[in-house]
Amino acid sequence: MRSEKEMEYLLKAIDAFRRRMIVVSPQFEILAANCHLEGVENSDLLGKLCHRVFYDREEPCENCAVEEVIQHGRPALRPKPVDGSDLEKMPCFYAYPIHAGEEVEAFVSMDFDLPTRGGIEAKMQSTNVLLRNLILSAIDGVIAADMRGKILIFNVMAAEIFGYTVEEALNSLNIKDIYPDNTAHDIMQKLRSDDCGGRGKLRSYKVDVLGKNGKPIPINLNAAIVYEGEREVATIGFFHDMREILQMKEKLEKTRVQLLQAEKMASLGKLAAGVAHQLNNPLGGITLFTKLVMEDYDLEEGAQEDLNRVLRDAKRCKDTVKELLEFTRQTRHLMQPHDINRAITRTLFLLENQTLFQNIQIEKKLADDLPRVQGDIQQLYHMLMNIILNAAQAMEGNGKLKIETGPVPGLDRVLITISDTGPGIPADILPHIFDPFYTTKEEGKGTGLGLSLVYGIVENHNGWIKAKNRKGRGAAFIIELPIAQGIDGENESG
Numbered sequence: 259m260r261s262e263k264e265m266e267y268l269l270k271a272i273d274a275f276r277r278r279m280i281v282v283s284p285q286f287e288i289l290a291a292n293c294h295l296e297g298v299e300n301s302d303l304l305g306k307l308c309h310r311v312f313y314d315r316e317e318p319c320e321n322c323a324v325e326e327v328i329q330h331g332r333p334a335l336r337p338k339p340v341d342g343s344d345l346e347k348m349p350c351f352y353a354y355p356i357h358a359g360e361e362v363e364a365f366v367s368m369d370f371d372l373p374t375r376g377g378i379e380a381k382m383q384s385t386n387v388l389l390r391n392l393i394l395s396a397i398d399g400v401i402a403a404d405m406r407g408k409i410l411i412f413n414v415m416a417a418e419i420f421g422y423t424v425e426e427a428l429n430s431l432n433i434k435d436i437y438p439d440n441t442a443h444d445i446m447q448k449l450r451s452d453d454c455g456g457r458g459k460l461r462s463y464k465v466d467v468l469g470k471n472g473k474p475i476p477i478n479l480n481a482a483i484v485y486e487g488e489r490e491v492a493t494i495g496f497f498h499d500m501r502e503i504l505q506m507k508e509k510l511e512k513t514r515v516q517l518l519q520a521e522k523m524a525s526l527g528k529l530a531a532g533v534a535h536q537l538n539n540p541l542g543g544i545t546l547f548t549k550l551v552m553e554d555y556d557l558e559e560g561a562q563e564d565l566n567r568v569l570r571d572a573k574r575c576k577d578t579v580k581e582l583l584e585f586t587r588q589t590r591h592l593m594q595p596h597d598i599n600r601a602i603t604r605t606l607f608l609l610e611n612q613t614l615f616q617n618i619q620i621e622k623k624l625a626d627d628l629p630r631v632q633g634d635i636q637q638l639y640h641m642l643m644n645i646i647l648n649a650a651q652a653m654e655g656n657g658k659l660k661i662e663t664g665p666v667p668g669l670d671r672v673l674i675t676i677s678d679t680g681p682g683i684p685a686d687i688l689p690h691i692f693d694p695f696y697t698t699k700e701e702g703k704g705t706g707l708g709l710s711l712v713y714g715i716v717e718n719h720n721g722w723i724k725a726k727n728r729k730g731r732g733a734a735f736i737i738e739l740p741i742a743q744g745i746d747g748e749n750e751s752g
């Protein structure tokens with residue numbers, strides 16, 4: 259049994275229902291009604307025929323839901339007798355029986371709105387428009403194609419990435435055209451397999467696509483097959499352009515390498531500076547005491563000559579120490595005008611007495627009156643040192659090293675060419691030599707940082723560097739650096 263309170267709530271709930279709800283007898287007499295009808299007293303309705311009260315009819319309505327319940331014994335849903343097919347919502351009656359034991363005692367009839375097909379379509383249409391706009395304005399390139407490759411969707415971003423206009427893509431492009439060789443086929447295979455994000459899906463796939471100009475564009479691709487039931491009807495791909503990110507990564511890597519190299523140079527510099535310092539005193543002693551011996555003793559000519567040789571060699575050692583100290587001097591990067599010819603001579607001075615250079619003939623063709631270049635002398639030394647060492651290593655200590663300098667006619671730039679008679683650089687290696695950590699030397703013999711550092715230095719100086727193979731034999735490195743503007747080298751220290 260329900261409590262009085264519960265009954266009260268139930269009644270209130272039925273009255274609060276914003277739609278008409280009535281209970282009718284099998285003869286369509288109204289037995290009860292909720293208070294939905296404005297201006298109509300419920301008592302006025304009771305005992306009256308529902309079709310007469312609501313539709314002014316003598317007979318029950320043609321599509322009466324109650325009548326269907328009477329006939330079939332189960333709840334029924336019927337549209338209201340109004341033409342609402344093009345309305346967003348279709349008004350309906352819903353009716354169900356109320357039982358007293360086995361017997362049907364009465365029927366509840368209520369009305370409500372069911373979304374119509376037209377309404378659903380209208381909603382779908384507006385959803386479609388929204389989806390379309392989302393796709394068109396997506397920040398990734400979005401391309402959909404049918405199974406024959408005909409482009410169905412090509413958004414603005416896709417046009418920006420690939421270089422085709424949207425019209426061009428829709429009218430004459432085939433999805434296969436945006437992939438090199440067999441890539442389209444490979445991607446379809448991956449899409450159909452379970453391996454790359456589930457059947458019909460491909461997640462975060464790195465691929466190079468082809469722009470209209472034929473140039474490869476690195477892309478992070480997410481793609482899917484669109485199914486209708488089991489049938490494949492289209493493919494859709496989201497193309498994220500990786501060019502900017504990769505460029506940033508490359509820049510970061512370059513900076514990292516430069517830092518690494520700078521660190522290496524800094525510790526090498528400290529070591530060399532320490533050794534040089536330690537050598538200075540004994541060298542001073544050698545010079546001093548040799549001179550004393552020469553002055554104090556009456557020496558034979560042969561002995562005099564030998565001691566002169568000691569003096570000369572000691573001087574050479576001192577010069578080397580001085581150069582070494584200068585070479586490794588720890589300074590902050592300081593851009594000043596420098597005589598590049600002098601920098602070359604000093605670098606060669608340090609290198610040419612090393613065993614590696616003993617059988618290398620060095621030819622210098624340094625232009626007179628060469629304008630100074632604006633640069634950091636330590637960096638310029640490192641640049642020259644790395645290229646010259648590479649050349650000597652490539653020639654395995656035997657051959658000819660040629661260093662030329664000269665102004666670039668008509669431009670405020672200076673050209674430095676360093677060439678060797680080594681084996682040259684194989685064509686497949688040439689594009690990689692400036693990459694960090696790229697080396698063809700045995701493990702432990704080279705880090706592969708030399709030329710990447712050189713590249714960084716030349717860039718820092720707003721110049722450019724190019725490597726090529728010489729016509730006969732060997733490699734050549736050509737560097738162009740801008741000359742110092744305005745100042746005429748007062749604080750020049752090169």
Ligand SMILES: Nc1ncnc2c1ncn2[C@@H]1O[C@H](COP(=O)(O)OP(=O)(O)OP(=O)(O)O)[C@@H](O)[C@H]1O
Binds near residue numbers: 691697698706707
């Ligand atoms: N003059 C040259 N002739 C032929 N190959 C060269 C020459 N200069 C450079 N290379 C090639 O370029 C590669 C990269 O040079 P890089 O100076 O960057 O590294 P590395 O000399 O191998 O190592 P590291 O300089 O760290 O000792 C070398 O391993 C070599 O294959």
Ligand SMILES: [Mg+2]
Binds near residue numbers: 644647
């Ligand atoms: Mg090297």
